[in-house]
Amino acid sequence: MPFKEIKLNDGRIIPQIGFGTWKIPQDKTQDNVLTAIDVGFDHIDTAQVYGNELQVGAALKETGLKRSDVWVTTKWSGVAATRPAQAIKQSLDKLGLEYVDLYLIHSPRLVRPNIFQGWSEMVDILKKGQSKSIGVSNFLISDLQELESSPITPAVNQILLHPYVYAQTKPLIEYCAQKGIVIEAYSPLVPLTQYPGGPVDKPVYAIAERLGVAPEQVLLAWIKSKGAVILTTSSKKERLERYQAVADIDLTDEDIEAIELAGAKGPGLARFRKYVKPVVLGLALQGAAYVAYRWLL
Numbered sequence: 001m002p003f004k005e006i007k008l009n010d011g012r013i014i015p016q017i018g019f020g021t022w023k024i025p026q027d028k029t030q031d032n033v034l035t036a037i038d039v040g041f042d043h044i045d046t047a048q049v050y051g052n053e054l055q056v057g058a059a060l061k062e063t064g065l066k067r068s069d070v071w072v073t074t075k076w077s078g079v080a081a082t083r084p085a086q087a088i089k090q091s092l093d094k095l096g097l098e099y100v101d102l103y104l105i106h107s108p109r110l111v112r113p114n115i116f117q118g119w120s121e122m123v124d125i126l127k128k129g130q131s132k133s134i135g136v137s138n139f140l141i142s143d144l145q146e147l148e149s150s151p152i153t154p155a156v157n158q159i160l161l162h163p164y165v166y167a168q169t170k171p172l173i174e175y176c177a178q179k180g181i182v183i184e185a186y187s188p189l190v191p192l193t194q195y196p197g198g199p200v201d202k203p204v205y206a207i208a209e210r211l212g213v214a215p216e217q218v219l220l221a222w223i224k225s226k227g228a229v230i231l232t233t234s235s236k237k238e239r240l241e242r243y244q245a246v247a248d249i250d251l252t253d254e255d256i257e258a259i260e261l262a263g264a265k266g267p268g269l270a271r272f273r274k275y276v277k278p279v280v281l282g283l284a285l286q287g288a289a290y291v292a293y294r295w296l297l
């Protein structure tokens with residue numbers, strides 16, 4: 001089955017695979033994005049906190065692509081204690097765009113305890129046309145429940161998704177399906193990048209050998225089987241070509257079950273969500289420093 005164009009609850013169509021730009025140094029971003037677009041990516045994912053929106057924008061300009069031919073997502077990450085209204089203006093400026101396709105709250109920690117208020121600020125951005133769709137990232141069911149009385153449901157929830165966290169994440173995935181919220185899966189290759197030698201390797205390598213494909217393609221095909229948007233990355237053109245080729249790789253129900261059974265024997269969410277806390281702590285310190293600076297002025 002080729003990559004689907006996934007329909008969001010606001011009627012817009014999002015390309016099923018996106019090129020992620022987290023951790024790409026500024027001096028490499030423009031080239032990497034150009035390579036991604038060259039091999040067929042038409043969906044780029046960045047964020048305020050990645051610090052490379054300017055270079056993403058430069059790449060988009062260099063391609064000469066029509067604005068409607070590329071999907072651009074960015075996120076409000078709360079850098080320097082910004083609120084969404086200020087952050088979106090800065091992001092659009094850096095990207096050199098009049099609108100983004102999707103604007104996300106990067107983490108519920110940015111808006112707790114008043115999640116509804118934070119979401120209302122995102123709705124304002126939607127109304128102003130600064131983003132065509134709005135959504136959230138790293139939201140739990142309890143966070144999403146706070147938004148149930150909003151007239152606008154998040155279009156997506158961008159979350160960590162790979163076989164080692166699938167069993168624990170299933171209730172969230174099911175909740176999102178029920179509410180019409182599309183899942184965007186980030187870090188799908190964690191079994192290869194952060195837990196090589198783990199129980200998922202056995203079925204993944206066996207399936208890869210049987211199909212004559214690479215193990216990373218099997219993991220991305222597994223995400224595809226869930227109907228989620230895939231967010232992945234590489235600086236290498238050949239890898240990006242392999243990711244794109246996943247459009248033509250379909251797993252059987254037995255393959256999917258074998259991967260999930262092995263995934264359930266792995267370490268689970270606690271092992272893989274560690275980075276979020278230090279990052280958010282860093283942002284909080286940055287915010288506190290800014291508030292102190294404004295108070296001293």
Ligand SMILES: NC(=O)C1=CN([C@@H]2O[C@H](COP(=O)(O)OP(=O)(O)OC[C@H]3O[C@@H](n4cnc5c(N)ncnc54)[C@H](O)[C@@H]3O)[C@@H](O)[C@H]2O)C=CC1
Pocket residue numbers: 019020021022023045046106137138158159185186187188189190192193215216231232233234235239
């Ligand atoms: N909203 C959020 O909080 C987050 C969003 N993201 C988004 O998702 C994007 C993708 O996330 P990643 O964690 O980078 O994705 P990922 O799990 O797809 O990992 C990509 C890495 O895997 C490597 N790789 C590919 N094949 C491999 C193999 N066979 N063996 C070993 N390594 C291999 C690639 O070279 C690349 O460095 C990010 O760039 C960002 O845009 C990522 C993390 C958090």
Ligand SMILES: O=CCc1c[nH]c2ccccc12
Pocket residue numbers: 022047049077106107138276279280283
């Ligand atoms: O997006 C990737 C991980 C990350 C980097 N900075 C933040 C801030 C808030 C949530 C997640 C992240």
